[in-house]
Amino acid sequence: MVLSLAFSVPDRSSGWWTTWSDLLEAEAAGVGETGLRYKYCSVRLELIVGDVPVVVGNVQVPLVDFALQMRWVSGRLSQGEVATVDFTENANWIRFRPVGDEVFVMASRSEAEGAVPRAVMIEACDRFVSTAYATLVAQIPGIEDNPVVRLLATAHNEE
Numbered sequence: 001m002v003l004s005l006a007f008s009v010p011d012r013s014s015g016w017w018t019t020w021s022d023l024l025e026a027e028a029a030g031v032g033e034t035g036l037r038y039k040y041c042s043v044r045l046e047l048i049v050g051d052v053p054v055v056v057g058n059v060q061v062p063l064v065d066f067a068l069q070m071r072w073v074s075g076r077l078s079q080g081e082v083a084t085v086d087f088t089e090n091a092n093w094i095r096f097r098p099v100g101d102e103v104f105v106m107a108s109r110s111e112a113e114g115a116v117p118r119a120v121m122i123e124a125c126d127r128f129v130s131t132a133y134a135t136l137v138a139q140i141p142g143i144e145d146n147p148v149v150r151l152l153a154t155a156h157n158e159e
Contacts, residue, residue: 003050003124023143029142041062
């Protein structure tokens with residue numbers, strides 16, 4: 001069973017780094033939800049489920065937005081419910097469909113569907129959120145005081 005749900009921060013020579021450096025120049029604790037979800041902290045995303053590359057290549061997403069979505073997906077899957085993540089930047093989506101103890105995952109870019117045990121997918125979503133929070137706090141001074149980012153410090157079931 002293969003499951004990779006990961007991100008990488010752009011290096012400082014990349015044009016994507018400005019989505020991080022611009023936030024470094026702002027008062028991170030006071031940046032609103034819209035800015036955090038759609039303007040700042042873009043990362044390269046990878047999602048491989050089973051042998052299916054659901055999201056690979058040079059796919060950039062705002063980290064806060066995707067981490068909040070993975071937090072929501074974790075909660076939905078924990079309840080045995082379908083979750084679909086939509087992207088504001090384009091018409092793409094990722095669907096997480098639980099069937100028994102498994103979760104089937106597919107994206108709008110492909111008809112292929114990968115499957116992993118539901119508990120493994122939930123754990124991967126929670127780990128993604130935790131890693132996103134730790135990365136943001138390490139990279140952006142003061143961001144841990146932002147109320148939107150604080151949501152990433154708690155699990156989906158601790159609200």
